[in-house]
Amino acid sequence: MEGKEKKLPDLFPKETTRRGFLRGTAVAAGSAVAMVTVGGLAAKAAHAQAAAPAPQKDLMKYLFAERENCTGCRACEYACSVYHTGVVRPSVSRIHVLKYKDSIDVPVVCWHCNDAPCVAACPTTPKSIIPDPNHNGIILNEKTCLGRKCLKCQEACPAQFVWVNPDTGMPLMCDMCAGDPACVKACKDQSGNPQGPCLMTNKLGFGVNLAFRDVKPNEAGKDLLDLTFYPNVDGKRPTPAKTKKTRRS
Amino acid sequence: MTATKGGCFGKILEIDLSKQTYKTREVPDEIYQKAIGGNGLAAYFLTTEYKAHKDPLAEDAFIYIGPGPLNGTFCVSTRTSFAHMSPYTGLISHAETGAHFGNEIKWAGWDGIYIKGRSKKPVWLSIVDDKVEFKDATKLWSKDTEETHEAIIKGMNDPYARTAVIGPAGENQVPFSCVIVERFRAAARSGTGMLMGNKKLKGLAVRGSKGVPVVDNVKFMEMATYAKKLAVEKEAWQGIKRWGTAGLMEQNNFFTGSLITKNYQTTWYPDVVKIGAEEANRKFWKRHVACNHCPIHCLKLGVIREGKYKGLIAEGPEYESGGLLGSNLGMTNFNDMIALIEACDAYGIDNISTGGVLGFTTELVEKGVLKPADLDGLKPKWGDGDTYMELIRKIVYKEGKAGKLLSKGVKKMSAEIGKGSEAYAVHVKGKELAAHDARGDKARAYSYALGSCGGDHHEGASTRALVIFAMINSLSTCSFASALIWGGENAKITVGMLNPLCGWNMTEDDYWTTGKRILTMERVFNVREGISRKDDILPVRMRTEKLPAGPKKGAIFTEEDTKKMQDEFYSFVGWDAKGIPTDATLKAYGLEYSIDDIARARKEYNL
Ligand code: SF4
Ligand code: SF4
Ligand code: SF4
Numbered sequence: 001m002e003g004k005e006k007k008l009p010d011l012f013p014k015e016t017t018r019r020g021f022l023r024g025t026a027v028a029a030g031s032a033v034a035m036v037t038v039g040g041l042a043a044k045a046a047h048a049q050a051a052a053p054a055p056q057k058d059l060m061k062y063l064f065a066e067r068e069n070c071t072g073c074r075a076c077e078y079a080c081s082v083y084h085t086g087v088v089r090p091s092v093s094r095i096h097v098l099k100y101k102d103s104i105d106v107p108v109v110c111w112h113c114n115d116a117p118c119v120a121a122c123p124t125t126p127k128s129i130i131p132d133p134n135h136n137g138i139i140l141n142e143k144t145c146l147g148r149k150c151l152k153c154q155e156a157c158p159a160q161f162v163w164v165n166p167d168t169g170m171p172l173m174c175d176m177c178a179g180d181p182a183c184v185k186a187c188k189d190q191s192g193n194p195q196g197p198c199l200m201t202n203k204l205g206f207g208v209n210l211a212f213r214d215v216k217p218n219e220a221g222k223d224l225l226d227l228t229f230y231p232n233v234d235g236k237r238p239t240p241a242k243t244k245k246t247r248r249s
Numbered sequence: 250m251t252a253t254k255g256g257c258f259g260k261i262l263e264i265d266l267s268k269q270t271y272k273t274r275e276v277p278d279e280i281y282q283k284a285i286g287g288n289g290l291a292a293y294f295l296t297t298e299y300k301a302h303k304d305p306l307a308e309d310a311f312i313y314i315g316p317g318p319l320n321g322t323f324c325v326s327t328r329t330s331f332a333h334m335s336p337y338t339g340l341i342s343h344a345e346t347g348a349h350f351g352n353e354i355k356w357a358g359w360d361g362i363y364i365k366g367r368s369k370k371p372v373w374l375s376i377v378d379d380k381v382e383f384k385d386a387t388k389l390w391s392k393d394t395e396e397t398h399e400a401i402i403k404g405m406n407d408p409y410a411r412t413a414v415i416g417p418a419g420e421n422q423v424p425f426s427c428v429i430v431e432r433f434r435a436a437a438r439s440g441t442g443m444l445m446g447n448k449k450l451k452g453l454a455v456r457g458s459k460g461v462p463v464v465d466n467v468k469f470m471e472m473a474t475y476a477k478k479l480a481v482e483k484e485a486w487q488g489i490k491r492w493g494t495a496g497l498m499e500q501n502n503f504f505t506g507s508l509i510t511k512n513y514q515t516t517w518y519p520d521v522v523k524i525g526a527e528e529a530n531r532k533f534w535k536r537h538v539a540c541n542h543c544p545i546h547c548l549k550l551g552v553i554r555e556g557k558y559k560g561l562i563a564e565g566p567e568y569e570s571g572g573l574l575g576s577n578l579g580m581t582n583f584n585d586m587i588a589l590i591e592a593c594d595a596y597g598i599d600n601i602s603t604g605g606v607l608g609f610t611t612e613l614v615e616k617g618v619l620k621p622a623d624l625d626g627l628k629p630k631w632g633d634g635d636t637y638m639e640l641i642r643k644i645v646y647k648e649g650k651a652g653k654l655l656s657k658g659v660k661k662m663s664a665e666i667g668k669g670s671e672a673y674a675v676h677v678k679g680k681e682l683a684a685h686d687a688r689g690d691k692a693r694a695y696s697y698a699l700g701s702c703g704g705d706h707h708e709g710a711s712t713r714a715l716v717i718f719a720m721i722n723s724l725s726t727c728s729f730a731s732a733l734i735w736g737g738e739n740a741k742i743t744v745g746m747l748n749p750l751c752g753w754n755m756t757e758d759d760y761w762t763t764g765k766r767i768l769t770m771e772r773v774f775n776v777r778e779g780i781s782r783k784d785d786i787l788p789v790r791m792r793t794e795k796l797p798a799g800p801k802k803g804a805i806f807t808e809e810d811t812k813k814m815q816d817e818f819y820s821f822v823g824w825d826a827k828g829i830p831t832d833a834t835l836k837a838y839g840l841e842y843s844i845d846d847i848a849r850a851r852k853e854y855n856l
């Protein structure tokens with residue numbers, strides 16, 4: 001793993017900037033979540049009355065994680081595997097949640113990078129993975145994909161998002177659930193008093209996806225651990241050794 | 250005998266630590282229908298495989314780690330049972346814990362893990378799907394639970410693995426040591442840690458890639474989604490989401506009158522405002538953590554921000570840990586209390602029993618029954634965090650006179666000390682009580698006095714709840730996200746999920762019968778060890794001393810209360826007036842094999 005001295009990517013040089021930045025995204029994306037919800041309710045109502053035509057659902061193109069809000073419940077993994085296979089099975093869920101040092105939960109999502117390094121790395125012609133033009137989800141063609149023999153996409157993903165299906169050896173790509181992400185709906189259910197949802201969707205990427213995707217899950221965990229438990233109150237975090245001693249004293 | 254169709258795999262991983270081998274034990278569907286899983290299945294194994302008066306630390310004694318049919322499915326918040334014969338109380342013991350460990354066992358393709366034997370040198374187990382490895386734990390021995398957890402995760406080379414480990418307390422055979430699951434969750438109360446330590450098993454790590462088979466997925470998802478929705482929306486539970494169980498500290502002090510204080514002397518502790526949820530929110534909590542698929546996220550993590558424990562990340566206070574190591578010890582320094590809680594987690598020792606022992610000791614010192622000379626010169630007083638910290642360390646390492654005495658637990662301590670100390674010894678069936686005083690909260694007496702493990706707050710606070718909790722501990726689901734939230738719909742929802750999941754035809758009546766059967770199996774085990782009506786009572790203090798202050802001032806648990814509770818429960822589950830399951834009951838539940846055991850016990854104990 002990264003050495004002690006290695007800094008996180010210089011995306012957010014100051015802690016305050018980072019937090020402010022995240023908040024900004026939350027607001028912008030939050031309104032989009034609200035839209036989805038209203039759409040969903042309206043759809044239900046329409047179903048009941050049958051007369052009114054269901055309003056068109058917005059297709060979302062980007063996924064975000066407000067990681068500070070994650071409770072580690074893994075409802076997103078449940079929802080993703082249920083959406084794709086019908087039953088709960090985290091090992092085939094696209095999204096996964098890393099428990100970092102058992103104090104922090106890091107949801108690992110596909111950021112749907114505009115330049116999609118995974119797609120660029122795919123050696124087959126035509127490409128075995130392509131972003132869907134409507135909803136940006138990465139669609140895998142199982143017929144042409146070389147699977148376990150290749151996995152160049154997994155290697156290329158800077159977010160370390162791509163896992164491999166243990167049965168088929170195919171990469172597990174986030175297909176955005178055709179524009180209406182199941183994980184986001186599940187996360188919203190899980191949240192509530194006092195926690196807001198962690199996962200969000202949006203039609204725009206704001207470049208956030210490009211910025212975030214270079215932070216590896218472990219780095220994000222370390223970053224989040226510091227941010228959560230040791231914000232710069234006095235500029236220093238006690239060393240683990242010292243912590244241990246006090247506990248034992 | 251038929252194979253399981255869904256919910257269960259029909260196989261249990263059986264591990265022999267003496268031979269360092271493992272094999273698959275096939276379990277037919279009929280057994281699951283009878284005992285469900287988790288704690289129920291363990292009770293079945295304990296009553297069929299053990300003869301009376303088994304040595305709980307014998308080489309072939311087993312620990313059963315049991316999730317149930319609902320684990321790893323879409324069911325809301327599922328848990329795991331760690332069950333065995335308790336080396337602490339000599340009775341049946343099951344400890345339930347949350348987090349993700351139990352689900353991972355299911356996803357690895359096992360219905361449970363049955364561990365027997367004793368390793369020559371320390372080991373830890375790596376379980377990845379059906380591959381099991383025995384790993385050397387010599388270097389991990391003596392490490393605390395956090396270090397052990399980290400080392401095992403590293404050894405797995407997989408940050409997504411889930412662990413259950415013991416700390417120094419389990420290694421040193423402290424009878425109320427526990428297993429710490431994924432760092433902050435504990436399977437505690439009856440010496441599971443001691444048993445693992447005795448087997449030289451430092452920990453387990455599990456990772457699975459399978460899915461649990463479902464017979465009728467459409468029907469199952471329908472009911473599971475409904476059950477989940479209740480957990481998401483139930484109004485009354487929004488507070489637990491926000492405040493965790495710590496919120497009960499204030500509530501039980503100011504309204505319920507059941508917050509235990511200074512070794513159960515009173516339930517009035519106005520200083521609770523210095524150590525309760527409000528204070529935790531102000532100066533400690535940082536984030537909310539949930540078990541799998543749980544919308545309640547009752548676990549709160551925080552960091553101590555000042556003083557000598559500055560920088561310490563810890564979990565809590567929960568109602569029980571904050572009660573036992575807070576108000577019960579007269580603590581007014583919040584950070585000191587959190588440090589005590591975290592020390593227990595790190596050492597792998599049950600914070601309820603530890604708090605009980607420390608409170609009892611302090612009162613004995615206060616009353617002059619114990620002298621500092623008996624405690625290596627230490628003089629614990631209410632609120633003295635440093636002395637308590639030192640005493641916990643002594644208990645864990647059984648160090649000096651104090652360590653040797655206190656590590657015995659309240660019951661044996663009072664027997665050894667005598668001098669009227671029995672009057673202040675708060676335990677049921679040899680186990681310390683949790684943080685609800687049953688004088689202020691009378692319903693709690695059902696769980697303490699009638700529950701199978703003794704002194705346990707987690708076995709249902711009414712006759713019907715005892716049956717419901719026997720079910721949820723076998724299924725295994727969470728008491729918040731399922732039992733209490735589903736309320737009157739428990740039978741309907743459970744059956745509605747189990748039938749399409751497992752391909753069963755259970756009725757709601759069967760739900761109650763199954764729960765009663767599980768309670769009866771557990772009771773059979775305890776009756777064989779000499780338990781009967783005389784033991785199903787609260788500690789003497791709660792029956793003879795009135796609460797001196799607080800909202801329930803003057804309350805006491807009377808003999809009539811005891812009698813009413815016992816009669817009501819015995820007749821509901823089909824036991825006789827002595828609290829012994831009748832032959833007719835055993836037959837009705839399909840437990841004919843226990844009839845001889847009961848007859849022998851009746852003769853042996855003159856019942
Ligand atoms: S996050 Fe990874 S998988 Fe997702 S689009 Fe970017 S490179 Fe591809
Ligand atoms: S594994 Fe399949 S999708 Fe991934 S790079 Fe190789 S061929 Fe393309
Ligand atoms: S958007 Fe859909 S495919 Fe992608 S992680 Fe979420 S649930 Fe899975």
Ligand code: SF4
Nearest residue numbers: 070071073074076187
């Ligand atoms: S559902 Fe949301 S809160 Fe739960 S683990 Fe996933 S991202 Fe985190």
